[in-house]
Amino acid sequence: MTEKIIEQEKRAFLTGNEVVAWAALAAKADIMYGYPITPQNEIMHYWTRLAPRYDKRFLQTEDELSAGFTTVGGVLAGRKAFTATAGPGNTLMQEPVSMAEMLRLPIVVVIQQRGGPSTATVIYSQQEVTMTTLGGNGEGMRVVYSTSSHQELFDYTIKAFNTAWKYRFPTFVLGDGYQAKMREPLTLYDPESRGIELIKPEPYVGKPGTPGVDRAPSQFRNTYSMEEELLEIVNQYMQDYGEMAPQVAEYQVANVEDADLVIIGHGVVFRAVRAAVDNLRARGLKVGYFRPVTLRPLAVPQIKEVFSNSKKVLVVESAYGQLARLLKEAAYGTTAEFLTMFRPGVGITAEEVEAEVEKILG
Amino acid sequence: MSKGICPVEPVMPTSWRKDNKPHKFCPGCGHGLVLKCLGQVVDELDLQDKVVFGCDIGCSLLAWDFFNLDAVQTHHGRTTPVMTGIKRSRPELICIAYMGDGGGYSIGVQHLVSAAARNEKITAILANNTQYAMTGGQMAPTTLPGQKTETTPYGRDPELTGFPLQGQEMVSAVCREGAYVARGSVANQRQLKSYLKKALENQLAQRGFSFVEVLSTCPTNWRTNAAETWEFVQEKMPEYFKLGETRRPADMRGEGLANG
Known part of the structure; x- marks a missing residue:
């Protein structure tokens, strides 16, 4: 048991x-x-x-x-x-x-x-x-x-x-x-x-009581006959999503205040990014990092801030621009030069990131 | 139709929702007859507080709010796994997966066959009207040779597209002891009701998978009048789709395999 x-x-x-x-x-x-x-x-x-x-x-x-x-x-x-x-x-x-x-x-x-x-x-x-x-x-x-x-x-x-x-x-x-x-x-x-409270699940169907007798039947559909019905539902959901976003969005950021270049990576690649920033800082280069923890929803205000305050941003990922596309949308209207290091399907080491940054910063 | 037109309310199963009747199926559609038998069986077995009803995409989706039962409308072909998921999580619930021949025998055939092979303790009911009705009458695996549909405008040619899939026999072939498998017809409601009842009783007894294919009607897409519709479902369809029970658990009460 x-x-x-x-x-x-x-x-x-x-x-x-x-x-x-x-x-x-x-x-x-x-x-x-x-x-x-x-x-x-x-x-x-x-x-x-x-x-x-x-x-x-x-x-x-x-x-x-x-x-x-x-x-x-x-x-x-x-x-x-x-x-x-x-x-x-x-x-x-x-x-x-x-x-x-x-x-x-x-x-x-x-x-x-x-x-x-x-x-x-x-x-x-x-x-x-x-x-x-x-x-x-x-x-x-x-x-x-x-x-x-x-x-x-x-x-x-x-x-x-x-x-x-x-x-x-x-x-x-x-x-x-x-x-x-x-x-x-x-x-x-x-x-x-x-102290982390675990939220208890609740049934959608198979609720207590007899439907139509003790309570209304609990019925769910995913099909709508009218465009306007669907519009109302999707708008409501997107409003809920928008209200949730600031409470759920997570990120990590460091050393960006004086940075000439901010490196952005997520997932396991972030480990290489963080190590590269430590090593490059030790060599006197002004670099920082930003890491989105939630890829959806993104921490949009913080991304805009990074892209507004930096001259250059380097996006590093083991894909051909999938994170970069999300970031471009979030950073729309900002001014940083957008640089990329795409290695689809292969691992990325701190040394490789450092080499790329040294090339950029000359 | 407003309530004023019909002065006497027809007798409906108590497990039906009355607030949204008349239902949304086309005139002459077989779904109403299947769901009437099912509603009567739910009443007789006193299952209204235990059933979760799942319906597919296709005309069966119109059944999502048909009953006074908890219900969920799923995706095309995916009602079997959704009901399997519910049953595996809450075995005390009686799970009914309701689908058409496109959902069960084509896009969701892997789910139906696999659920049967695993002897999932759910009840699947499949209405076979020989074509995809909701999308406007295309060929289905069950379309009869020579039958005209929107994608076989000159009649189904078995040389090009094969013979009608005998789905009930396919399900029956992968089932093991404990399963109940039958094929009924809206043209024989007493027999159909007895099959649906056994299919639910089998789930209640937790023996195994239960499956009933129902030969059903679609005058809208068949482009048939009442007499032609009835002739097609009663005479033509059983030439390919034999009525009767092909699997009965050993300890199910009553006589042996009851063939139509």
Whole structure:
């Protein structure tokens, strides 16, 4: 039966996928639905080993469409349900996520990015940013946390369930193959003993009482007959999204006040960016960094500020401009020179970033 | 139609919502007959506080607010996994996945077959009207040879597009002990009702997957009058789609496989 999952804080040395499974347990997730795809498989492997010990469930589905739609079902039933996928699986996942957007269903999806397009590599990339932030036939009504360390994978997976159930938008944890597969130390903790309140799920269907007798039936649709009906719904959702944005948007910034150049990176690439800034500062170069933690919604006012106060901005990513496109939209109307370092599907080291910066600053 | 036109309210199942009747299906559509049988069965089994009703995209989507039941309209072909997800999370709920032949046998066929193979303890009901009706009458896997549709304007040529998919037999083939699989017709409501009842009783008994295909009508897209419509569903369709039960759990009460 259920017992407290993490009795007291403990240091651990785990792979990222293992961390996600522990975090989902710590967040009191009830059920995982999943379909195998590298590099996220071990999330399922660890969950299926841990789940029965804590009265949790798992279903291996026939594909990612089904994994997403069964997750939708789990949430409709009032359970904290989640899934995990990558690459071509993320492509299929966009369909159930769009239904979750329309019905405001708090599904949680963990993405461990792999190379693209197509099957590409099973290894690593940051090429699922566009799809994860803005995928589906809609308006990108989702929250996307981009993690850069195993501690963050743990923290933000827990946070993702809370954000999803608080605001009722589908929520992603966006990792990558490096974070999934490498081993790193972190602190595991019980969120409630750190004062983090875990938001309780509620059923959408299967509520108490007899529909039509004790209460109105609880009925949900995603189809509208009239343009105006749809307009009203989408406008309302976007207003809710806009009101949520400043409360959810997160970022990290340092050394930008006197900087000649601000380097921007997210996810695991941010580690190289931060190390490069430290090394370049030590060599006397005036550089700073900005890191969006949420890729959707972005911390737009802070991005505008950075782009307004800097002469040059260098965007570094393991994709061909997917983060850069989001930043350009957020920074519209500002004046900084926009420089880029795109390495689609390959890792980026601090040394490579430093070399690029030295080239720019001469 | 306003309420004033019909002085006597017709008898409706208590599990139906009366505030949004008459329903939105075309005149002569089979969905109303299927949902009448289903409503009566929900009443007889006293399931109104336990059922979650899921409907697909296609004409079946119009059923989203049809009943006094908690309900969700899903995507095209995805009702089976949504109801599977609900059932896996809350096994005490009675989950009904309602779909058409396009949703169940074409775009969502992997979900239907996989749910049957896993013996998911849900009830899937599929209305087969031999074409995609909501989109204006295109060929479906179930379109009969020679049948004219918008994408087979000269009649379905099996040489080019194959023969009608025998979906009920396909589902039956992957099922194991505990499953209930049958094919009924709106042209035989007593039989259809008994199949739907067994399909829900089987879920209540937690034996396994339950599936009922229902031969249904679409005079709008068939471009048939009442007599031709009835002839098509009662005579033509059963030539390819045999009525009857193909799987019954060993401990289900009543006689053996009841063939139509």
